Amino acid sequence: MSGAVVVLAVNLIVAGLLSASFAMVAVYDRKQFAARWMAVAYGLGVIYFCTEFLIAKLGAPRPVVVFSFSLCLAAMLMFNVGIARKYQVPVPWRLLSAVFLVSVVACDAIQDMPRTSFARMMVYQAPYFATEVIGAWIVWSARSRRWLDTLMMFLLAASSLQFLSKPFLSDMLGGTGATAQHYLATSYALISQSLGTVFAIANALLFLVILARDVIADVTVLSETDSLSGLLNRGGFERYANAVLRQEARKGPLALVICDLDHFKAINDTFGHASGDKVIKTFARFLRAAAADHHVAGRIGGEEFAIILPGTNLTAARLFAEGARSAFSALPVDGLPEGLRFTASFGVSELAPGDDLSELLSRADKALYEAKRDGRDCVRTTSLPADGRRAFRSS
CATH class of the missing domain: 1.20.1070 (Rhopdopsin 7-helix transmembrane proteins)
Incomplete structure (x- = not known):
């Protein structure tokens, strides 16, 4: 052969x-x-x-x-x-x-x-x-x-x-x-x-x-995708956010916005879980539309969302959050009563030298807690003043 x-x-x-x-x-x-x-x-x-x-x-x-x-x-x-x-x-x-x-x-x-x-x-x-x-x-x-x-x-x-x-x-x-x-x-x-x-x-x-x-x-x-909202889930958000933090920490400012739908349990109890899902989908669609291509947005909890804003300082991030809060509160939800509107609370923090994602999330979460405590449907920010103590600011 x-x-x-x-x-x-x-x-x-x-x-x-x-x-x-x-x-x-x-x-x-x-x-x-x-x-x-x-x-x-x-x-x-x-x-x-x-x-x-x-x-x-x-x-x-x-x-x-x-x-x-x-x-x-x-x-x-x-x-x-x-x-x-x-x-x-x-x-x-x-x-x-x-x-x-x-x-x-x-x-x-x-x-x-x-x-x-x-x-x-x-x-x-x-x-x-x-x-x-x-x-x-x-x-x-x-x-x-x-x-x-x-x-x-x-x-x-x-x-x-x-x-x-x-x-x-x-x-x-x-x-x-x-x-x-x-x-x-x-x-x-x-x-x-x-x-x-x-x-x-x-x-x-x-x-x-x-x-x-x-x-x-x-x-x-x-x-890494949340099936209901279409946004990143908690694991996907953390992976992408950590990658952005590694890239942006040396380049300039970076901010994180955490938002939470107000009275979400009441929505489920009053209109049913299917209606609650519609509210989540509506907010997720709105968040995708509001975010730029270089932003990282995810659903990190049941009714809690987060978005990383590279190249954005605390002031600009607060303006972004305030605009999102105002726009969403005027947004109707398909399948729910026509005049019914929903709101969200927002916490904002800026990346500080030596921060990792957990510290950035923790400060934004504390600001969100302040927004909830102050009546919801508002924005609160937290920063690190010169003496190192965390301070909350209202918006």
């Missing part, structure tokens, strides 16, 4: 395993449409490698050779569809269809040319080159890329070059054999199949890593 036959057998097994792997990802996360296309692509690869075995062992008429070429090209084009789905780039269906149709016609036309012809080899490999270039272009067109995505783009570009190099390799290594049956015994077949294996596995594994990264990110977001 020649080395090329062994490599072809490895390709067949690997294509099957990769098709199954992508299928499992698609079953686990039904939003991963890209994984479905990848499973189809490598499934076609399995059929392609089977036909290559048959052609090499038994020979094949012209239509079978063209069919085998069509399977391989279709698999690569499906890979590109998967890439487009992953990166939310419009699938270039017309371009992919044109490449497929023109390439199949060209493959049929070159069957009458000598197998040792350089022009024949170039026409045969050019569609594969073009397909990989299209894949790299799709990744480049993505709205956002991280370093793994950029690596994917360069890997596809490198793969395209290896297809373009094959006519030169064939010329250097004595060609592809006098007949299809002789192909797997040539040095060119061993190198060509090995190159294809390396790039096919590298592309697939990198794409699996990228999909796994996204799945993990989605799971993390779900685990």
Whole structure:
């Protein structure tokens, strides 16, 4: 058994395993449409490698050779569809269809040319080159890329070059054999199949890593999101807030606002828990609308919310809280009596040198307690005066 036959057998097994792997990802996360296309692509690869075995062992008429070429090209084009789905780039269906149709016609036309012809080899490999270039272009067109995505783009570009190099390799290594049956015994077949294996596995594994990264990110977001309000839950808020504190502590002021819905138990007792949930959702929607992109907002308790305001001092944070208090008190809640309005109390603190999140939360919480004690529907702030004693201020 020649080395090329062994490599072809490895390709067949690997294509099957990769098709199954992508299928499992698609079953686990039904939003991963890209994984479905990848499973189809490598499934076609399995059929392609089977036909290559048959052609090499038994020979094949012209239509079978063209069919085998069509399977391989279709698999690569499906890979590109998967890439487009992953990166939310419009699938270039017309371009992919044109490449497929023109390439199949060209493959049929070159069957009458000598197998040792350089022009024949170039026409045969050019569609594969073009397909990989299209894949790299799709990744480049993505709205956002991280370093793994950029690596994917360069890997596809490198793969395209290896297809373009094959006519030169064939010329250097004595060609592809006098007949299809002789192909797997040539040095060119061993190198060509090995190159294809390396790039096919590298592309697939990198794409699996990228999909796994996204799945993990989605799971993390779900685990850190409060299902009722859509804001960060306590754990998510603390993780993001700590990250902001590490970044902003050296840059400038930072403030924290804690807010608590007033008389929330009475809302539940009077109108029911479903109505209480509507009030929470309304306040959360309002908070998201009021917050800037760089703010971090979360629901940290039953009816308690918090928002980190980077680049904001105590005075500006107090103004933000007062504006939020006034606006929310005038906001209707769908499904509840039209004239009914709800209020919230607010506590505000500013980051002091040496503070961590727990100290910042503690001071804001004490200010919130003062707001509740002073009649609710108001804002209180706490700061550290020069003598180190905490002082409360009304607003």
